Amino acid sequence: MKTNIRPPAIPLVTVDPYFSVWSMADRLSDDFTRHWTGKRNAMTGLIIIDGTPYRFAGRVEPNAENYYAEPKAMKQQEVQLTPLSSTYCYEESGVRLQMRFTTPLLMDNLELLSRPASYVQLSVCSVDDKPHNVRIYFDVTAEWCVDSSDQLVVWQQHEEGQLVVLEMSHEEQAYLNRSGDDLRIDWGQFYLAVEKSPEMRTYLASAEIRKQFVRKDEIVPGLKGDMPQAVRDHQPVMACTWDCGEVGAAEVSNLFVLAYDDVYAIEYFGDKLQAYWKKSGTTALGMIGDAFAEYPDLIKKCTAFDQKLWADGVRSGGEKYAELLVLAYRQAIAAHKLVTDSDGKLLFMSKECYSNGCIATVDVSYPSIPLFLLYNPELVKAMMRPIFKYAASDAWPFEFAPHDVGQYPIANGQVYSENALEGQMPVEECGNMLIMAAAVCLTDGHADFATEQGELLSIWADYLLEYGLDPENQLCTDDFAGHLARNANLSVKAIMGVASYSLLKGMMGHSAEAERYKKAAEEMAIKWEELARDQDHYKLAFGQDGTWSLKYNLIWDILFDTHIFDEAIIQKEVSWYLKKQDKYGIPMDSRAAYTKADWLVWAASLASGREDFVSLIEPLWDALNETPDRVPFSDWYDTNTARQMNFQHRSVVGGIYIKLLKDTWALVGKKAL
Secondary structure (H helix, E strand, O other): OOOOOOOOOEEEEEOOOOOEEEEOOOOOOOOOOEEOOOOEOOEEEEEEEOOEEEEEEOOOOOOOOOOOOOOOEOOEEEEEEOOOEEEEEEEEOOEEEEEEEEOOOOOOOHHHHHOOEEEEEEEEEEOOOOOEEEEEEEEEEHHHHOOOOOOEEEEEEEEEOOEEEEEEEEOOOOOOOOOOOOOOOOOOEEEEEEEOOOOEEEEEEEOHHHHHHHOOOOOOOEOOOOOOEEHHHHOEEEEEEEEEEEEOOOOEEEEEEEEEEOOOOEEEOOEEEOEHHHOOOOOHHHHHHHHHHHHHHHHHHHHHHHHHHHHHHHHHHOHHHHHHHHHHHHHHHHOEEEEEOOOOOEEEEEEOOOOOOEEOOHHHHHHHHHHHHHHOOHHHHHHHHHHHHHHOOOOOOOOOOOOOOOEOOEEOOOOHHHHOHHHOOHHHHHHHHHHHHHHHHHHHOOOHHHHHOHHHHHHHHHHHHHHOOOOOOEOOOOHHHOOEOOEHHHHHHHHHHHHHHHHHHHHOOOHHHHHHHHHHHHHHHHHHHHHHEEOOEEOOEOOOOOOOEOOHHHHHHHHOOOOOOOHHHHHHHHHHHHHOOEOOEOOOEOOEOEEEHHHHHHHHOOOOOHHHHHHHHHHHHHHHHHOOOOOOOOOEEEOOOOOEEEOOOOHHHHHHHHHHHHHHHHHHOOOOO
């Protein structure tokens, strides 16, 4: 597989919202690596070939205020992305270097999915039939374990069997000490681990060690002064040097593991929860040892998964669609944290990144679920459990579903709009929860999960029956566009929420109730068509002639095979979308020239023909390929300029998998239907 897209940012180490580091440049040597928020979480890679130094990652001088003659950047030949790996290939002075970043986020193994360990493999060989003397340097900075560079860090080194493990951490270990969006973790321990060998040396040092390596000076180990030290003052690094010796045509490799033990991951209604990987008592050093021991087998599994997903994506929507799937995969997962509650039930807690930092947001989970329905539906249930728990408590005062359960990583109750009624999304969240419940139960082939929450689902379905067809002035998931009364697309969601409840009642064996809700949904759909019709398309809002919007919520009528809406409605909408495209995609609606990437792909997936689907999604590929905004996959952007409007690193890009889900369900069928 060969990807051709120029990603706006390239995933390197992608585990969870705190442990997620990217390259936001074309070449890994153009800039320091950065946390998804944009703050520097630096790594530096240097190589000396026959006495001449080159950079292949980051820079030597950490302080931009000081002049330093950086060594020449090694020539980067290409960067290749797969769902689980990003691989940089370099050639210089007769030597080929490959740097492969792999985070093995395989969803059929939840302990592995939760494991906060990411691989960096360096491989080197000669390509000109001559031997070359090669030495390599690699480091990561203390920036990875603090929120701001004025914070103080401490460090130590461990020897664990055949491993050398370097460790850094913030001096003050105040677990779960704050919540918010533009924040980085400042508790727990950050690790760099390598296998012992005569050729490998490890250092806890100042970033000055980079200059010593480049100048071929004697490397002085250790940090000047006592612990603790401020990151910005001394630029502490965990570093390794690898003396490759004389390198010939045979490739030689070495493996590094970057890991992070956050000790406590989430506060959940007063309980401090540890990450899922710790549930059996595994220690951080034990986890790192497992990562090394399992690497040969894991890399084979990762390669097999990458190849299958690529083939499935190409078959479903072509190579550009497959590239969108590749770019979305690690980001969608890394915007979550996997934990269990006090009863051992799985919780998959999203962070509403680059927005307000809400945790377990319903209308962030809803667009993300196609990815997780495909690869592990248990994760969809794990997204929904916090909402069910909160909605059933005395703390939630409303008859509709909540928006969230807090602000990451504190999940002690909704924070959105300070619970003011006028700031809620009543139809939105009820519809989302009902549709998600139906989707996961259809995937299971039974309704056990929904049966556990029968009372809440019934309340929410009846709420939609009463208020969903012609929604009052309120917010929906696209809250950045403001309040809107009589929202036609929101009405579709309400109708599909009622249809979803009909499906659930049918799976529960309540045929009369199932028929009642199905008939209600069909009657609502007939009224919807009358209210929304506007010649050759359907309106943004009832009563607003000359307006339009993406009716992305219609996709569930196709996926569920419910036929609540007349097929001609969907065909008419797709024809309209094809006529309304800007250079970089279809606007979300007639109010502004911007769109949401997830909704664009959902709308495109309404198309019955592959050609129309490809025509509708290729401008999204162009937007990512050409945007000047070098940030992790932004789902909200301008359709004329490809500029980021806001949002990055959000789990909603999992929604891009909806076409693959549609095709997969069409092939295998839903177990319950």
